[in-house]
Amino acid sequence: MNTATQTTRLYHSPLSPFCRKVRLVLAEKRIEVELVEERYWEGPPDLRRRNPAGKLPVLRHRGNMLAESQAIIEYLDEAVPAPALMPATPLERHEVRRLCAWFDDKFNSEVTAPILTERVWKKITRQGYPDSRVVKDGLRAVKDHIDYLSSLLETRRWLAGNSLTLADFTAAAHFSCLDYISDVDWDRSEVLRDWYATIKSRPAFRSILADQVPGIHPAPHYAELDWG
Template sequence: MNRLYHVALSPFCRKVRLTLAEKKIEVELIEERYWEPSPDFLRRNPAGKVPVLRLDNRMMSESQAICEYIEETVPTPPLLPRDPEGRYEVRRLCGWFDDKFNQEVTRKVMGERVWKKVMKKGYPDSKTVKEGLSAIKFHIDYMSWLLDQRRWLAGDAMTLADFTAAAHLSCLDYISDVDWNRSDVVKDWYAKIKSRPAFRSLLADQLPGMPPAPQYAELDF
């Protein structure tokens, strides 16, 4: 049985889940408390990070590498363009969200408001949360600029770049920390992603002691 060792509100795990679901690859989801690493988990990934995917008896880590492996082995439906320029743009935007957006927004907001509570590391630092919520405005404006020129973030077709961005934003939306009124075009883009069958398992996520925001699972939000 294929297995994905993951954490429900990790954007990196969500990116892999979306990719697997879009390709119709069935996996068993195993919650992994990576901050309390077990010897078994460290054997699966000595880096002590999630996601870890066991696929066809191969153990894989690092979300971008996993997604590109899946793309190469199961090319339909495609999540990367065929031309080098298009693939570059997808990879650039995946890096934008997994690096820049994660550092400036996800880590600050989710780290303080969710993971400190889950890991029992004290109370949120309001200054750090405010910094993250301020930074997200710039990123939404950038996405809006991209989507004014394209149907999807990286071009005319949905790609891994869209799944990467949606993975981060969906985590923040779980705790109602995305101002969807800031950009109609970004809200419409997210509504299209959110309505895909691949997104259904994400919308069913429930963190113990921390229920999702009311609009989180609503397709018409």
């Protein structure tokens, strides 16, 4: 089989920010993709074959199996150049990568992972009731992140500068997971709310807004483009 004609396939979990960032970039690049949901907590036997680290997402593109969300989205930006989602200069690209790491490391460990673990994954995997103290810590932490991001957006059109980049899709992936369960205080920052409303209105967001996680209903405003 010609590897160039193989179906692009993403092995993913719907409410994972790392999977969502890849989905958003695929959609922004207008790459048709088949989504295959993996119930990773059940230890699907093929997951480690696709990615020895046993982590999602895994993307099959042009016959190659690709792992690690940041590596995947940078690969996609190089493999499918238009529209470009990395800026032209080394310093600008550094800022994009810095912010991607901010969300995938700091924001995830302080906010996304603890809140989703307690409010979503414990229910789905039947591991008990949420720990309200962990949730409250996450909700406290998100306020500091909102304030920091708002300070960036006071002087920039997008998070990393004046053009839409991988940093915006990485951030939006995390915020969209939290917004699904209504855990973002959008009233805290009008500028961040406007940023999210703008990126949420892009065609690339359509499949994300259509997500339905069994047993976990999205917030009433989740799929609305003009909410509040």
